[in-house]
Amino acid sequence: MHAGGSARLRTSTLVVLALSLTVAATGCSNDSGQGGQVTVGIALPTRAQTRWINEGESMVKLFKDQGYATDLQYAADSVDKQVDQVEDMIARGDKVLIIGAVDGFELGDALQKAARAGVKVIAYDRLLLGSSNVDYYASFNNYRVGQLQAKYIIDKLGLKKGGNAGPYNIELFAGDANDNNVQGFFKGAMDTLYEYIKDGQLVVKSDQTRLSQVTIFKWDGEVAAETMETRLKDYYKGSSTVDAVLAPNDGIARGVIKALKGKGYGTSAKPMPIITGQDAEIESVREIIKGDQSMTVYKDTRKLAAVAAKMAEDLITNKRPEVNDTETNDNGNKIVPAYLLDPVGVDKSNYKKVLVESGYIKAADLN
Numbered sequence: 001m002h003a004g005g006s007a008r009l010r011t012s013t014l015v016v017l018a019l020s021l022t023v024a025a026t027g028c029s030n031d032s033g034q035g036g037q038v039t040v041g042i043a044l045p046t047r048a049q050t051r052w053i054n055e056g057e058s059m060v061k062l063f064k065d066q067g068y069a070t071d072l073q074y075a076a077d078s079v080d081k082q083v084d085q086v087e088d089m090i091a092r093g094d095k096v097l098i099i100g101a102v103d104g105f106e107l108g109d110a111l112q113k114a115a116r117a118g119v120k121v122i123a124y125d126r127l128l129l130g131s132s133n134v135d136y137y138a139s140f141n142n143y144r145v146g147q148l149q150a151k152y153i154i155d156k157l158g159l160k161k162g163g164n165a166g167p168y169n170i171e172l173f174a175g176d177a178n179d180n181n182v183q184g185f186f187k188g189a190m191d192t193l194y195e196y197i198k199d200g201q202l203v204v205k206s207d208q209t210r211l212s213q214v215t216i217f218k219w220d221g222e223v224a225a226e227t228m229e230t231r232l233k234d235y236y237k238g239s240s241t242v243d244a245v246l247a248p249n250d251g252i253a254r255g256v257i258k259a260l261k262g263k264g265y266g267t268s269a270k271p272m273p274i275i276t277g278q279d280a281e282i283e284s285v286r287e288i289i290k291g292d293q294s295m296t297v298y299k300d301t302r303k304l305a306a307v308a309a310k311m312a313e314d315l316i317t318n319k320r321p322e323v324n325d326t327e328t329n330d331n332g333n334k335i336v337p338a339y340l341l342d343p344v345g346v347d348k349s350n351y352k353k354v355l356v357e358s359g360y361i362k363a364a365d366l367n
């Protein structure tokens with residue numbers, strides 16, 4: 001899909017080269033952004049979570065309002081597809097790329113081509129790894145996401161440091177192994193949960209506590225449902241029940257809920273465990289209102305889209321983008337200057353204020 005833009009440069013590699021030489025020589029972009037001549041490439045990983053669809057749409061709109069054209073592509077969670085899409089964007093002469101990577105490690109060659117062509121690169125939501133050709137990073141504090149999920153579990157179970165509550169049974173899940181954010185989410189959660197597991201207030205009956213044991217391929221809710229079914233069958237025989245589930249996002253939470261319901265959870269005799277989530281997806285907020293999911297972590301993706309769009313515009317107009325973190329996002333090759341937004345924990349008690357009053361979700365969509 002190519003949104004907007006009339007006189008876009010449809011180019012051969014030669015033109016790209018000529019263009020980048022002009023940029024290098026003059027130190028400024030080829031036009032002022034008037035007339036839709038500058039195109040921003042937006043490469044997003046998937047449409048499987050609604051957030052990416054909304055963010056794609058809102059960035060396209062923000063750029064259009066500023067007079068830029070956009071080139072928005074979704075990779076259907078396929079690394080190969082995304083590499084092709086990004087290379088095509090470079091070949092077409094897009095000026096800045098905003099990339100939400102399927103696999104942060106796999107775009108190195110494409111990023112090198114971008115650098116050679118003078119194309120600036122913004123890592124979107126997920127850090128691009130192992131390459132020096134990443135200019136900026138726009139995301140949320142991912143460690144904090146995991147911390148919010150874990151703290152919620154600890155609070156709701158009433159655990160205290162050094163206490164002797166429980167023991168409560170917990171099962172752990174993480175997102176796709178190739179998504180760099182997963183490390184941050186899981187570390188934030190485990191740094192918080194670990195001491196309670198160690199002192200026996202929390203028990204992981206499946207014994208699956210390492211990240212490599214609990215990742216869910218492509219963040220797929222169906223895979224999560226099957227995984228949870230297997231764990232329930234193998235480790236929760238007789239009267240033993242699950243008290244809490246660390247689910248890293250809403251899609252996985254819904255898969256877990258499906259498996260639990262299949263085993264008779266969700267009644268007063270066998271209540272739902274505490275189940276976390278992330279993304280504040282409408283379907284999951286409905287689950288929270290019903291009481292099947294306990295919480296979600298809200299990330300205002302409208303703000304993230306706006307931060308990335310502003311960064312791109314600054315790069316096009318040779319301004320230095322604003323950042324608030326120049327230390328923590330080491331991609332293995334460089335520390336990528338970043339702007340990180342704060343995530344917010346949401347449950348039944350505050351969803352109206354946080355999600356509805358802010359206009360993120362319409363009240364009517366929750367009925």
Ligand code: BGC
Nearest residue numbers: 049125126179181219249279
């Ligand atoms: C994002 C989450 C999202 C997940 C699956 C992560 O990188 O930060 O918001 O739920 O990918 O798309």
